[in-house]
Amino acid sequence: xxxTESTYVIPEKRVVTTKPxxxxxxxxxxxxxxxxxxxxxxxxxxxxxxxxxxDIIKSQGFDFITTSRWDITYDEAGNVISSDFxxxxxxxxxxxxxxxxxxxxxxxxxxTALYLTFYAPHWIKKTMVTIIDLMAAFPSIxxxxxxxxxxxxxxxxxxxxxxHYLGFIPFFENKDRYFQGSPFIASLILAIMIIPIIxxxxxxxxxxxxxxxxxxxxxxxxxxxxxxxxxxxxxGRNGVIGGAMLGLGRAMGETVAVYTVLNIVFAINxxxxxxVGGNVASLILTKFGEASAYEIKGLMAAGLVLFVxxxxxxxxxxxxxxxxxxxxx
Amino acid sequence: MTTNKIYESILPTRPWQASMKDRxxxxxxxxxxLFIATLLVKxxxxxxxxxxxxxxxxxxxxxxxxxxxxxxGSASAKDALVNALVAVGTFLTLIPIGSIIFEVISKGYKxxxxxxxxxxMSLNSPNDPANVGGxxxxxxxxxILVAIALVISxxxxxxTALYLTEIKGKFSQPIRFLVxxxxxxxxxxxxxxxxxxxxxxxxxxxxxFLGSLSLAILMIPTVARTSEEVLNLIPxxxxxxxxxxxxxxxxxxxxxxxxxxxSGLLTAVILGVARIAGETAPILxxxxxxxxxxxxxxxxxxxxLPYFIWNSFKSGTPESIARAWTxxxxxxxxxxxxxxxxxxxxxxxxxx
Amino acid sequence: MSTENxxxxxxxxxxxxxxxLSSVASASKRKAINSQPMGTGLEARGVHAWFGKHHxxxxxxxxxxxxxxxxxxxxxxxxxSTFIRTLNRMHEFIPTAAMAGQxxxxxxxxxxxxxxxxxxxxxxxxVFQKPNPFPSMTIGENVxxxxxxxxxxxxxxxxxxxxxxxxxxxxxxxxxxxxxxxGSLSGGQQQRLCIARSxxxxxxxxxxxxxxxxxxPGSTLRIEETIEELSSNMTIVIVTHNMQxxxxxxxxxxxxxxxxxxxxxxxxxxxxxxxxxPRDKRTENYVTGRFG
Numbered sequence: 001x002x003x004t005e006s007t008y009v010i011p012e013k014r015v016v017t018t019k020p021x022x023x024x025x026x027x028x029x030x031x032x033x034x035x036x037x038x039x040x041x042x043x044x045x046x047x048x049x050x051x052x053x054x055d056i057i058k059s060q061g062f063d064f065i066t067t068s069r070w071d072i073t074y075d076e077a078g079n080v081i082s083s084d085f086x087x088x089x090x091x092x093x094x095x096x097x098x099x100x101x102x103x104x105x106x107x108x109x110x111x112t113a114l115y116l117t118f119y120a121p122h123w124i125k126k127t128m129v130t131i132i133d134l135m136a137a138f139p140s141i142x143x144x145x146x147x148x149x150x151x152x153x154x155x156x157x158x159x160x161x162x163x164h165y166l167g168f169i170p171f172f173e174n175k176d177r178y179f180q181g182s183p184f185i186a187s188l189i190l191a192i193m194i195i196p197i198i199x200x201x202x203x204x205x206x207x208x209x210x211x212x213x214x215x216x217x218x219x220x221x222x223x224x225x226x227x228x229x230x231x232x233x234x235x236g237r238n239g240v241i242g243g244a245m246l247g248l249g250r251a252m253g254e255t256v257a258v259y260t261v262l263n264i265v266f267a268i269n270x271x272x273x274x275x276v277g278g279n280v281a282s283l284i285l286t287k288f289g290e291a292s293a294y295e296i297k298g299l300m301a302a303g304l305v306l307f308v309x310x311x312x313x314x315x316x317x318x319x320x321x322x323x324x325x326x327x328x329x
Numbered sequence: 330m331t332t333n334k335i336y337e338s339i340l341p342t343r344p345w346q347a348s349m350k351d352r353x354x355x356x357x358x359x360x361x362x363l364f365i366a367t368l369l370v371k372x373x374x375x376x377x378x379x380x381x382x383x384x385x386x387x388x389x390x391x392x393x394x395x396x397x398x399x400x401x402g403s404a405s406a407k408d409a410l411v412n413a414l415v416a417v418g419t420f421l422t423l424i425p426i427g428s429i430i431f432e433v434i435s436k437g438y439k440x441x442x443x444x445x446x447x448x449x450m451s452l453n454s455p456n457d458p459a460n461v462g463g464x465x466x467x468x469x470x471x472x473i474l475v476a477i478a479l480v481i482s483x484x485x486x487x488x489t490a491l492y493l494t495e496i497k498g499k500f501s502q503p504i505r506f507l508v509x510x511x512x513x514x515x516x517x518x519x520x521x522x523x524x525x526x527x528x529x530x531x532x533x534x535x536x537x538f539l540g541s542l543s544l545a546i547l548m549i550p551t552v553a554r555t556s557e558e559v560l561n562l563i564p565x566x567x568x569x570x571x572x573x574x575x576x577x578x579x580x581x582x583x584x585x586x587x588x589x590x591x592s593g594l595l596t597a598v599i600l601g602v603a604r605i606a607g608e609t610a611p612i613l614x615x616x617x618x619x620x621x622x623x624x625x626x627x628x629x630x631x632x633x634l635p636y637f638i639w640n641s642f643k644s645g646t647p648e649s650i651a652r653a654w655t656x657x658x659x660x661x662x663x664x665x666x667x668x669x670x671x672x673x674x675x676x677x678x679x680x681x
Numbered sequence: 682m683s684t685e686n687x688x689x690x691x692x693x694x695x696x697x698x699x700x701x702l703s704s705v706a707s708a709s710k711r712k713a714i715n716s717q718p719m720g721t722g723l724e725a726r727g728v729h730a731w732f733g734k735h736h737x738x739x740x741x742x743x744x745x746x747x748x749x750x751x752x753x754x755x756x757x758x759x760x761x762s763t764f765i766r767t768l769n770r771m772h773e774f775i776p777t778a779a780m781a782g783q784x785x786x787x788x789x790x791x792x793x794x795x796x797x798x799x800x801x802x803x804x805x806x807x808v809f810q811k812p813n814p815f816p817s818m819t820i821g822e823n824v825x826x827x828x829x830x831x832x833x834x835x836x837x838x839x840x841x842x843x844x845x846x847x848x849x850x851x852x853x854x855x856x857x858x859x860x861x862x863x864g865s866l867s868g869g870q871q872q873r874l875c876i877a878r879s880x881x882x883x884x885x886x887x888x889x890x891x892x893x894x895x896x897x898p899g900s901t902l903r904i905e906e907t908i909e910e911l912s913s914n915m916t917i918v919i920v921t922h923n924m925q926x927x928x929x930x931x932x933x934x935x936x937x938x939x940x941x942x943x944x945x946x947x948x949x950x951x952x953x954x955x956x957x958x959p960r961d962k963r964t965e966n967y968v969t970g971r972f973g
Contacts, residue, residue: 020578027579031496034488038507038553041546045514045522052525111418119412120419122776128419134668135426137600139607140516141635142657145642146429149650158379192425199422212813216875219771221803221882222830223408230830234817246513253515255610256639281517285610296529303521307514314513318506339740341731341779344792345770351794401797404832 053301060085070266085298089268093278097183098251101190106244109195113202136196144257147189155185159273174273181263183277189257194247201243205236238320245317249310255281280306362389386417437658451621455644466622467637473626477541478548486552494560495582512550519546520611537626540616544605552601559593592674599671607660609635634660722747722916723886728782730763737763739943750917752927755937760944761920765888769805770798806884810891812871814863821859827882849877850907869900889919905930936964
């Protein structure tokens, strides 16, 4: 192989160039500009939120995400004397509720996706896919009001049950017996909202499981479940994790549905059944109405933190799902 | 020469599908599990829907997998167990959506009357019964908001999709990610952005146009991603045929590719509209809300369906909460309509 | 290459005739003379197959006697692959598929509702056109995957692993890297790995759906030798579009043809007869290459 290399003169690659016509140049320029719009918009969001929230971030430094206070003192003329902005309770609340929501949603979504891909009769599959797509299109205000009026009483009942039997675990403690508006209930509604997202991504990935390996497993005497364990789950694991991350991103940014059910308090609370929680997006909506111009800057900074957080989660999920798509060969 | 026999008398069968007997057995097991669950809830300390459901699931799963175990052994029983569990999972997915639709219809239909669509809320207080006042202003407002968002986001969304499918430039991969990231931007952040970029420094007052700008940010990724999928379905030979006939790329795209994908692109737009029609948080920040008709998108607060629902809900009186349900019903009907339209168009063959 | 190969075969435990037969065809003649189809192995009775409304296969009745190799030949679209897939119930994975007739294994219809289909597929193994080892498993795990999938127990996994790989003619090539991934093998090796995988669950019947069509001639030859080895204690059905292959490896050959309607079996006979003295004109046209 390597002996005769020197005897050949490898010609230079010819560079083929065509001068595009004027109309094509314009077309390509316009389309490329449009294509770059997402970059521009994301950049602008980052830039403006940073610009408006910069004072706060500068004066608070890391305290902005590590402390948990939201106090502004004004003098009689309405000038700010002192201020303290700290998001940690809100951030922890956001992350706690979203993770819990993903924890609830993933088993249900994966079960649904498996059922629809491998077990369901054709007509059930078709109907269910439509219903789940529809559910994914429901606006958050619909979920929010439903959650407050219908889900809350059931959620409180379930929370009391969990507390009754598992209350010895610190996580499920609730000494004050206050169950309304707990992170648990917020997580339930978030879980319901992200189930359609995780289900449809899992379903798509499961249905791409290579047919030849599925057949090989069946031909070796596998039951459906044995086949799923041997072929589908190794194939789809990363994709499902990616879908879960996408759901996590959505759950973190959800505003209205969390706002209606969660009792927002500036105190870090890990007891998920206790009716005290935090949420960055809902905080913005809560404070926005009566906020002074100075406080608005704090909210902008909070928005920036939320934006960066969701961006990171989205990036991770995108990487996982994409790598998935490549490994299916 | 050929021996073409007639096989009319032999009918295709599917022996692998559940036979009548299997179905009857499954039905019997279901009924039996319901019976046991009712019995246990009656005679033991278990109570409530949750207790009933849990007992029912346990009994059903045990019976079906036990039956399989007796027939075919443990591997088959495991499969039956998983089958029952994933079916239960699917059922769990269905419960909330079923409950949501049921509650919205049963609580919302009472408020539906003709005047609802023609009058506004300017003369009403939250304590008025649901059949006084209306959401005409909200519907008009939502139409205006959506229309402006549509005009802004559709060209940008489709151009993005065209960049990804037609130009396939070196930025394709990052842009695909950015579109994905943009679809993950929380709606409240989109609202804050317009607030910080335009409302505070420039206009200093609420207006529908600003609301539409934030909605456009949320709509662009939906339009772009769905359009990309649709354009990817257009066979490459069509493009090659266009170029081979001496067409420029611009003319090929404009006269061949886009027309071929027309109904798919329309689906993309409809799905985008469905995405933003009920969006609430940015509307609250930017368009504000009004109780009366306002047809000027550039000045003053404008009502919208989400604002109407939100405001009625926040008022907290029984009458206004009933009004919120009615508003939700109207919104749901609009969404169902949009969704069916998208399905209908999406099911048509692309490129034909 | 070939000396190494013969070494492999010398190691193999049980064959009544020397395994390094120079001509595989002579083996087929030997068996054809000694045994007539007995009907104790696998038997198809009046099998039809449909895909939706399309009638793909009509009224095939065929006996596969224990210990014989039967080749199914015919042009594309004649229903031979459909037929072989009805024999271990792989047909039903196509959503619109339907069938009629019976497939009898050991006196029982494998389509009977009281039969556990996974047990059927354990008894009737299958090797596919494209090698399809499980990429997430090592070579060793691949061979033993059938045991795991069907929850079977075995006393000595290492012995079974070696036995199957030896039978599939792969042992010498992979014995030092059983923990490598299946995807690291060449196409021909992967296909022999798939054969070894099928053997591990000890099937009575092995179905092979064009097992060599994706392979180079050298690998094809090795697989044909493997098939010849295996036929001493199992029934083999092989679909092939390569008539030379059918002539080389099989005891019996069945010719399938579709005249625009559903595919039918035109003729079945001992392999040397079907190539030397076909009874049907259409078979003759096909085997002599005059097919139109």
